[in-house]
Amino acid sequence: MTQKTPIYLDFAATTPLDPEVFSAMEPFFTESFGNASSAHAFGQKARRAIDSARVIVAKHLGVKPREIVFTSGATESNNIILQTLPKTQTTTESPHVIISALEHHCVLNTAKFLEETGVNVDYVNPASNGIVNLEEIEKLITKDTVLISIMYANNEIGTIQPIREIGKRIQKLNETRENKIYFHTDAAQALQYLEMNADYLHVDAISLSAHKIYGPKGTGALYVRSGTPVKSLMHGGSQEYELRPGTQNVPGIVGFGKAIELLQPEKDKIHVKELRDVFLETLNAGTEFTITGSMEHRLPNNLHISFIGVKGENLLIALDIEGVAISLGAACASGAMEASHVLEALGIQETEPTGIRITFGRTSTLEEVREAASRLYNTIERLDSKKGKVV
C-alpha cells in the first residue's frame, strides 16, 4: 500500500519552528553559550540577547520590558499568576477568584488546587456559542474578588472572549472598590492573530507561549503590570526580576523574540481564513456537519466540527491512518481521549456526536486542505454508523 502524504492540521496543539527562528537561536546553543547572569563577556552577550527579546515582547504588548518575565510556557505563566496573586494581595483574608469554565487544563487544575488551599473559586459558564457573558461574570463578583482570569481565545473551539469589554468593566468597578480586582488573560492561542496591547485590553497580566507561534517549545512569558501582587513559585536566584529563578533558556528566549518579530497577524489571518473557507466549501459539497461555537467570534484558523453518526474518536484514529493529523480538542499529555470540559460547559451532552478540531497554519497549503477535506469525506462515508459501516 502506498503511504499517503502526511497533512498536519493541528496548529493549535503546536506549530513547526520557523527556519528564521531556528537560525536566530542556533548561535546561542553553540558559540554564544554564556550564562546571562555571568559578569564576563560571554554572559553579557547572552544577557543582551535576552534584553533584546524582552524589548520585542514588551513592544508587541505595548508595555515596559521590566513587566515581561520569561517562563517555560503558558502553563507556568498561568500558574505564577493564579497561584500567587490570591496569596500575595493584602486587601482581603478570604480571596475569591473567578475563572471561566472554558479555561485550559493548566488554569482549571490550578484553580482546583487553589480551592484545596482555601481560596474560593467560581467558574463562569459560557453561552451556547462558546462566549462568556460579561453580566454572568459580574454576578459572581464579591467584595473579596481579587482575580478574574478569562482566556482570550479557546484552544478547543477557538471562540474569542470579549477581553477588552470585561477589562473595561473591571477597571470601572475598581474605581469604587476598596479591594482591587486584577484581570488576567491566557493569550496562548490569541497571540498570533489578535490585538495584544495590554492597555487596550485593560488587563493586568497576560500569559504567552512561544510554540503556538512558530517559536520553540518550553518557552513563554508572563506580562505583569507594575504593582500587581505576584511572587515566584520557586526559591532560587534573582533572575527575571525575582519572579522566575533559574538560569535563563537563552536560545528559547531569543527564538520567542524572533517568532514575535515575524508575526504578521493580518497576513496570517487572511491565509488561514481562506484555507478554512476552501475546506468548508469542499466538505459542504458532500456531507452534513455542525460547527461548535460562534463562527463570527472565532480564531480564523479554527474549526470545531461534528458529523452526525460519526464519533470524533473514531474519526481522529481513522484520519491518522489516512495521514491527516487533527485533534479532538486539547492535546492531552497522556493522549487519552476524555470528555471535553469545554463541550460540557456549552451544554453539549456526551451522547451527542463529538466533534474534531481542525486548525490551519502559516505553512498549510490549498492543495493540502483540499486533499484533507477529501480524505475526511471518504473517511466519514466509511464510518457513518447510520450506513452500518462503523469500524
Ligand code: PLP
Ligand atoms: N493555554 C492555552 C489556551 C493553550 O492552548 C495552551 C497549550 O495548549 C497552554 C495554555 C499551555 O501552554 P504551554 O504549552 O506553553 O505550557
